[in-house]
Amino acid sequence: GIQVEQSPPDLILQEGANSTLRCNFSDSVNNLQWFHQNPWGQLINLFYIPSGTKQNGRLSATTVATERYSLLYISSSQTTDSGVYFCAVPADRGSTLGRLYFGRGTQLTVWP
Amino acid sequence: GAGVSQSPRYKVAKRGQDVALRCDPISGHVSLFWYQQALGQGPEFLTYFQNEAQLDKSGLPSDRFFAERPEGSVSTLKIQRTQQEDSAVYLCASSPGQGLGYTFGSGTRLTVV
Numbered sequence: 001g002i003q004v005e006q007s008p009p010d011l012i013l014q015e016g017a018n019s020t021l022r023c024n025f026s027d028s029v030n031n032l033q034w035f036h037q038n039p040w041g042q043l044i045n046l047f048y049i050p051s052g053t054k055q056n057g058r059l060s061a062t063t064v065a066t067e068r069y070s071l072l073y074i075s076s077s078q079t080t081d082s083g084v085y086f087c088a089v090p091a092d093r094g095s096t097l098g099r100l101y102f103g104r105g106t107q108l109t110v111w112p
Numbered sequence: 113g114a115g116v117s118q119s120p121r122y123k124v125a126k127r128g129q130d131v132a133l134r135c136d137p138i139s140g141h142v143s144l145f146w147y148q149q150a151l152g153q154g155p156e157f158l159t160y161f162q163n164e165a166q167l168d169k170s171g172l173p174s175d176r177f178f179a180e181r182p183e184g185s186v187s188t189l190k191i192q193r194t195q196q197e198d199s200a201v202y203l204c205a206s207s208p209g210q211g212l213g214y215t216f217g218s219g220t221r222l223t224v225v
Binding site: 033041044099100101105 | 219
């Protein structure tokens with residue numbers, strides 16, 4: 001299956017700092033999603049970004065499909081940004097349906 | 113409903129006991145997925161339904177695991193003769209299809225003692 005690697009595994013920031021999370025994947029994909037898992041375990045979809053750049057408030061994401069990586073940018077981090085960030089790609093690169101392969105995540109802790 | 117609802121939120125089972133985990137997807141979502149998340153890991157796929165049809169069950173770790181969605185809405189994941197390695201959070205997600213709008217439930221944390 002497709003390998004998904006995320007870095008760094010852990011990130012500790014002070015409130016207000018900026019950060020970049022990276023996701024590398026081993027094969028071409030036509031779909032990539034970023035999720036945030038909050039401390040209560042809820043997985044929230046942040047971005048659906050097969051290519052290009054999207055922004056949503058203090059968060060933005062860029063996927064360079066030809067080079068098989070995606071970046072998630074968090075600006076002016078807040079304590080509520082704490083949690084685990086996952087990227088996920090579909091198992092079937094010819095489809096946007098079906099199972100997803102997740103990375104192991106980046107554990108982000110933001111201190112006040 | 114407004115979101116994906118899973119019950120129970122927590123389950124403690126004695127080794128060898130059977131358990132049943134329930135998932136209520138968002139109304140009208142045709143796709144439903146089950147994932148298993150071990151501590152410190154990303155979610156791993158278990159099985160996938162489109163309406164009532166189970167299209168992919170390749171992620172089920174053994175024949176002790178069984179999932180159903182008989183009317184194309186509510187789904188149940190059943191684990192027979194639970195073992196300690198089954199301890200994990202079991203996540204359910206639904207989607208209207210076409211790979212868009214994945215919504216996850218809060219999960220069921222299963223602890224086998």
